[in-house]
Amino acid sequence: MRSIIEVAPLQVYYSGLLFTPGSSLIRVGYFKNIPWVTMEPKVADVWSSLIQTLEGHTDYVKSAVFSPDGKLVVSASNDKTVRLWDSSTGNQCAVFEGHTDYVKSAVFSPDGKLVVFASNDKIVRLWDSSTGKQCSVFEGHTNYVNSAVFSPDGKLVASASSDETVRLWGISTGKQSRVLKGHTWTVISVVFSPTRMLVASASSDKTVRLWDASTGKQCGVLEDHAWVVNSAVFSPNEKLVASTSLDKTVRLWDTSRKQCEVLKGHTDYVNSAVFSPDGKLVASVSNDKTVRLWDSLTGTQYEVLEGHTREVNSVVFSPDRKLVASVSWDKTVRLWDASTGKQCGVLEGHTNPHHQKGVP
Numbered sequence: 001m002r003s004i005i006e007v008a009p010l011q012v013y014y015s016g017l018l019f020t021p022g023s024s025l026i027r028v029g030y031f032k033n034i035p036w037v038t039m040e041p042k043v044a045d046v047w048s049s050l051i052q053t054l055e056g057h058t059d060y061v062k063s064a065v066f067s068p069d070g071k072l073v074v075s076a077s078n079d080k081t082v083r084l085w086d087s088s089t090g091n092q093c094a095v096f097e098g099h100t101d102y103v104k105s106a107v108f109s110p111d112g113k114l115v116v117f118a119s120n121d122k123i124v125r126l127w128d129s130s131t132g133k134q135c136s137v138f139e140g141h142t143n144y145v146n147s148a149v150f151s152p153d154g155k156l157v158a159s160a161s162s163d164e165t166v167r168l169w170g171i172s173t174g175k176q177s178r179v180l181k182g183h184t185w186t187v188i189s190v191v192f193s194p195t196r197m198l199v200a201s202a203s204s205d206k207t208v209r210l211w212d213a214s215t216g217k218q219c220g221v222l223e224d225h226a227w228v229v230n231s232a233v234f235s236p237n238e239k240l241v242a243s244t245s246l247d248k249t250v251r252l253w254d255t256s257r258k259q260c261e262v263l264k265g266h267t268d269y270v271n272s273a274v275f276s277p278d279g280k281l282v283a284s285v286s287n288d289k290t291v292r293l294w295d296s297l298t299g300t301q302y303e304v305l306e307g308h309t310r311e312v313n314s315v316v317f318s319p320d321r322k323l324v325a326s327v328s329w330d331k332t333v334r335l336w337d338a339s340t341g342k343q344c345g346v347l348e349g350h351t352n353p354h355h356q357k358g359v360p
Contacts, residue, residue: 021045056083056092063105067112072129074115076106082117084129094132098125105147110154114171118148124159124169136174140167147189151196151213158199158213160190166201168213178216182209193234198255200241202232208243210255222253224260231272236279240296244270250284252299261299265292272314276321281338283324285312291326291336303341307334 020026022045059078066073066087073085082096082103101120108115114135117125124138124145143162150157156177157169166180166187185204192199192213199211208229210220226247233242234255241253250263250273268287275282281302282294291305291312310329317324317338324336335345 056095057081062103065107067108067129068110069112072112074106074108074129076103076117078102082106082115082127084132096127096132098134099123104145107149109150110152116148116150116157118145118159120144122161124148124157126157126171138169138176140176140179141165146187149191151192152194153196156213158190158192160187160201162186166190166199166211168216180211180216180218182218182221183207188230189232191233193238194236195238198234198238200232200234202229202243204228208232208241208253220255222260224251225249233274235275235296236277240279242273242275242282244273244284248286250282250294252282252296263294263299263301265301265304266290271312274315274317276317276338277319278321281321283315283317285315285326287311291315291324293324293338293341305336305341305343307343308332
């Protein structure tokens with residue numbers, strides 16, 4: 001390749017120019033100097049925000065997350081595998097195989113050394129992210145495992161299942177430590193509080209239940225939703241829980257007094273919600289194609305972010321709270337300015353709708 005560049009540098013340069021965006025100043029200024037081109041390739045009008053396309057899965061990708069240091073990405077798929085990627089090069093580092101049904105989620109441990117998978121095969125698996133070797137197989141659930149998460153100290157894994165239970169597993173022992181029973185229908189999601197003292201589980205039985213992680217005892221039932229509750233999340237200071245439901249509402253619960261604010265505005269299923277890093281805002285997304293921002297103290301609607309053309313499935317704040325990113329069935333990820341509500345980027349490239357999360 002080097003010898004070709006040395007002999008014919010202009011030809012190599014012009015070959016690259018063929019694939020620059022249509023409105024690129026370089027293309028506009030120099031494209032006329034390529035006399036030998038008879039057919040131009042189809043190109044985008046502007047430079048894309050796309051940095052890497054990670055290809056390898058053979059079915060829907062259900063989730064993807066960065067490692068704590070940002071160097072790796074792990075993705076879970078309906079092809080029954082989890083894949084590990086180098087975020088800087090896009091190269092596949094490892095393929096984790098063993099599940100016999102869809103893998104619904106994959107999450108890194110707080111130190112990034114382990115990854116936990118939840119699957120429809122009723123099993124939770126733990127893998128070493130550096131060696132690609134399986135560390136533990138957690139068996140006990142009698143129906144689909146819908147989500148699995150690490151405790152903040154990395155010592156426990158909590159899993160939520162369609163068998164109506166939440167189970168806690170010890171990382172060091174590789175064994176089940178607690179079975180949290182109380183839900184009367186599918187448990188869709190589970191999350192630890194920031195200090196690891198509490199666990200919150202969201203269920204199709206219309207409730208969020210709070211559990212003491214050290215004893216396994218139920219310490220609260222948050223019931224006011226009129227339909228399936230598909231997610232629950234703690235505020236950074238652990239004083240509030242936000243829950244989302246197919247009843248079109250977001251509810252904010254005071255974890256000490258079990259009282260709630262009802263955030264009304266969405267006109268269709270609410271799929272998920274998240275607190276901003278400072279806990280002052282809540283962002284929620286819905287099948288009504290909108291992202292809504294709420295004041296977590298007063299429950300008042302702060303902004304309605306419109307632009308998606310189909311259902312919006314998930315949302316996240318940037319660490320500095322300045323941006324909100326939303327994912328939709330319209331095949332896009334959209335970036336929004338959290339202070340003004342204005343759209344500041346559309347990330348396009350996917351060719352099929354993002355899989356909807358949270359609906360049983």
